[in-house]
Amino acid sequence: MQKDHQRLPCLAHLENAVQQYAWGDTQGILPFIDAHAGPGYPIGEVWMGSHGRAPSKLRLDAGSLPLDELIRQAPRHWLGDRVADQYHELPFLFKVLAAGSPLSLQVHPTLREAREGFAKEERAGIPLSAPERTFKDSNHKPELAVALTPFQAMAGFRSPGEISALLGPDLCDAFNFKGQKPEELRSFVRQVFSIKGDAYQTYETGLRVRSEGLLHSNSGKEREAAAMVLDLQSLYPHDPGQFGPLLFNILNLEQGEGLFVPAGVIHAYVKGSILEIMACSDNVIRAGLTIKYIDVDLLCDILKPHAKPALIRPEYERFDWGSRAVYATPASEFRLECLEVQANSPSTGISYSPFGPEILLCTEGGFHLRAEEELELRARTSCFVAGSCAKITLEGQGKVWRATSGGQAS
Template sequence: MSLFKLDNVIQNYAWGSKDSINQLFGIVNPNHEPQAEIWMGAHPNGCSKLGTTGEPLSEVIDQNKLDVLGGYTAARFGGLPFLFKVLAAETPLSIQVHPNKRKSELGFERENAEGTPLNASNRNYKDPNHKPELVYALTFYKAMNGFRPIEHIVALFEEANITTLNIELNVLKAIGDSDALKAFFSAIMSLEGERKEAALAELYAAHARPAKTVMGREALQYSKEFKQHYNDDIGLFAPLMLNTVELAPGEAMFLHAETPHAYVQGTGLEIMANSDNVLRAGLTPKYIDVPELIDNTIFEPIKPEDIRLNPVLKEGKMSYPIPVDDFGFDILSATDESKAQYLRSAEILFCVEGVATISSEGQSITLKPGESVFVSNNSSVYQYQGNGVLARAYN
């Protein structure tokens, strides 16, 4: 067999939506819990199972990695190198930075040597891997991604009139390079006591005033909404420093390692390298290791117009440019005409809308919205047809 319909884990994190997954895919929520994420893959914290037998996907892979994953992926990664998700955020997730591959390896080794338990609240490195991510919006999807251009940061702090930070802001304005941005971000992350209270009071006063610019209105609105969930949190300054973005359904963006970001609200598909390494920078009651955060952050602004990815459209398939080899992501349009897709590794196909039938070596599986199938590499090729849209995760 080379096609396996998946039974996937739903994670009930507190920030999840109680109705979005049900409305989009008809997946029941009998206890009316937050349904935050559907996990598709072989991750130990939420491994998919085969719909027919209940066998964990990880066991299927481990029984014959060479056939299931293909020679390159088996040798390069030793397992399925990505985790594919539906992510439905009702309230903001924490502001995060993910370390790069080399620093993840060093940090994981160091914390192991120090004897820090993997489940310790102050553990930064849960594994030796990096965690680049792609998000594809299924609904309008609010987020933050990367530092704003420095002149925008200066303008927003001046508009908000955060006079407590005038000294740091004037240095950033005068020098305007990545070192100055690092110093400014570090100063905000290190605010405490009366100075933190004064800066937040000035920010709250800005929330109450009419905005003077479109950029200021959006940034302060994000901050004001964050305050409803994380009062007096240092992350309330983040929208003044980070690009705010709202993806429309069908738009996608990439989130690089060492780049601060946060998912704010909306439902989308997310694909990432297999890792749990997270360094937090606000909007959280959890541990924040400021020195480690600073050491793992690149202080290079991202132009707002460069955030959205431009897919390459070819023969009914949209391919998204991704600068890592852990995963690839395509959107396939299934029509009445059967189309062939050749494999270079194992894949997971998720039905976004409509109905699509996946066929290979005499097997056929029909997917409805919210359903997914694992395609083993040993099938070499599969066909898809129907009247729907499929999201394709591969590497």
């Protein structure tokens, strides 16, 4: 066990795990973080954190070592006393994500649902690597997405009246949809997403005809939904997820805007590049728009029709060195800030005392970091700040994203 904190660094560069997916966009990742793709699918995500599925490595004198193992060996050094006592692990996972095509329609469980689901699958002996394994861990997954480029998503239900208007009389009759109350939407989703095989072709044809008609609507929102449906029919033929744009809100974020997605909110990221920070979990229950395992019944059990996503606009604070943008969410596991230092500012130095462990990602410019040791943080690189670090100073210019475990820096 590593007990002597004086022999462990406070700062270390990160070597991060690359995730390659069919929906990924390597060129959407590379402007923001250094990453290398192997053969196969494009890069969809770069993970920064200690999740057991794909932990980052810390570049130390002894070599590059997995962050989750280092935390187990010396939790109070790497996490700090507060986080070590409360969470016993790094409580957040930080990602760069780029969608070249839509991700799956999905929901995330509450903490209770995650613990029960994980325990059930463990008792059933389903391997963590099995395609039909849903709960990869026992944690919930509230998440915040911040747009690095113009970004589009589907998230949360439209009103029943809006759904009826978009579906039109023929599809409403086919599904016996009569503008149900919000609490009845769960059974409607189960009905739509459970249609399989040849039975779906009739609905698919009706959806195409309806969407082609909506392309000529006077409503920009109706045209937008119809165009997305037709795109999804091309990308995901015979997939009931094609109905998503008529059922769920389409959200368009500009660079710097955020979207908070709590447990139970159905959503799909459609296109664009984002930063994403979440509780340390990989629990995803899918309904469509994917080649991965789908569990419509479980999704409908976890689905919360009344739950809403929240558009998060940063709160700006001005300083003599530049600005700090804070993205406030209800989640206690994480906090995200963007520090932007202008080259012509009166001061280009920032000093603070970390509230817990941090991951810093520089997306523009470069910074010289000083704590008990020194480190150069260049554009498109990241580093880990130990929770036991008493004070850190950043000097330079550019933009650095600060992912933390929550709370304020002093």
